[in-house]
Amino acid sequence: MRRWIKRLSLFRLDLDRWAVIYLVGSGLYPLLNPNVVAHPLWRLTLHLGLALAVWFLPPMLRRSRHTVLRLAGEIYLPFAFPFFYAEMEFLGIVFHGFHESFDPWLINLESSIFGCQPSFAWSAAWPWAWFHEIMEFAYFTYYFYAPATLMMIFLTGVVPMQERWPAARAFIRDLSAVMLLCYSAYTFFPAWGPKFIQVEPIPVGGWVFTHLMHVIHANGALLGAAFPSSHVAGSMMGWWHLWKWFPRWRGAVTTLWVLLCISTVYCRYHYVVDVAGGLALGGLVLVLGHWFGETQTPRSRLLRIPRFRRR
Numbered sequence: 001m002r003r004w005i006k007r008l009s010l011f012r013l014d015l016d017r018w019a020v021i022y023l024v025g026s027g028l029y030p031l032l033n034p035n036v037v038a039h040p041l042w043r044l045t046l047h048l049g050l051a052l053a054v055w056f057l058p059p060m061l062r063r064s065r066h067t068v069l070r071l072a073g074e075i076y077l078p079f080a081f082p083f084f085y086a087e088m089e090f091l092g093i094v095f096h097g098f099h100e101s102f103d104p105w106l107i108n109l110e111s112s113i114f115g116c117q118p119s120f121a122w123s124a125a126w127p128w129a130w131f132h133e134i135m136e137f138a139y140f141t142y143y144f145y146a147p148a149t150l151m152m153i154f155l156t157g158v159v160p161m162q163e164r165w166p167a168a169r170a171f172i173r174d175l176s177a178v179m180l181l182c183y184s185a186y187t188f189f190p191a192w193g194p195k196f197i198q199v200e201p202i203p204v205g206g207w208v209f210t211h212l213m214h215v216i217h218a219n220g221a222l223l224g225a226a227f228p229s230s231h232v233a234g235s236m237m238g239w240w241h242l243w244k245w246f247p248r249w250r251g252a253v254t255t256l257w258v259l260l261c262i263s264t265v266y267c268r269y270h271y272v273v274d275v276a277g278g279l280a281l282g283g284l285v286l287v288l289g290h291w292f293g294e295t296q297t298p299r300s301r302l303l304r305i306p307r308f309r310r311r
Helices: 002-009 014-032 040-062 067-075 077-086 103-114 118-125 129-155 161-188 208-220 230-245 247-266 272-292 298-303
Strands: none
Touching: 002 040, 014 040, 014 077, 014 161, 040 067, 067 077, 067 161, 077 161, 103 272, 118 247, 129 161, 129 208, 129 230, 129 247, 161 230, 161 272, 230 247, 230 272, 247 272
């Protein structure tokens, strides 16, 4: 058993450790304010069980010779993002009351910089349904950045065969790091965002994507998840890794990503400072990931160390 655990540790990544730390921490937070959620001990038990699964299951899958199982071991964490996001409903009020968001501070900051609220002023100046539709489409593309990036890495043939697994691992590493940091920020520094401020917005029409995002926002949006913008920071990871590996697509990918960033303001999902915060966080993660991040499992690195025989 001890030998099996030791071998398994050779396939464990820092990503797994980050996930375990986040699961344990977010499971413990409600105990500090038990009124925010029913049965906090049961939720802690769930989190500890998930942390235990993360500690053992992904390394086991990475050892598999079956591509599908190995892939599952590499990309598992983004599938937990909806679960982490849904928990913001109560984690965002563990340390601050429901009406104690950081929106007044962000609004005052924007007013001092721009002299207005750009998210409302822009839609008032350009109340065009066709432009609104483009912006909502750009915002919607966020949900496809991760699968599109992985598909292009593995299926286009542009990335050399020996680089595909490290490239996918680096992308998932950066994406997971930035999203876990965003969820942590929403827990300790909740901000609602412009859509929830008591200011009458300028009605702007639209069509397919406008109505689609209205449905998604009406059924899935949560208070307290505005600063920094996870749409900007998360999509930045996909943009960078596509820029790095696919030079021919740089123009199209950059244009789409810029539209996504500005759509968060025009469509009143985020303040401009949320976008700036997302860019700063994303840039920091990319720099740290480049210098200190893992792209190989510990076992792979050990296999590359030459062995010397005694003479």
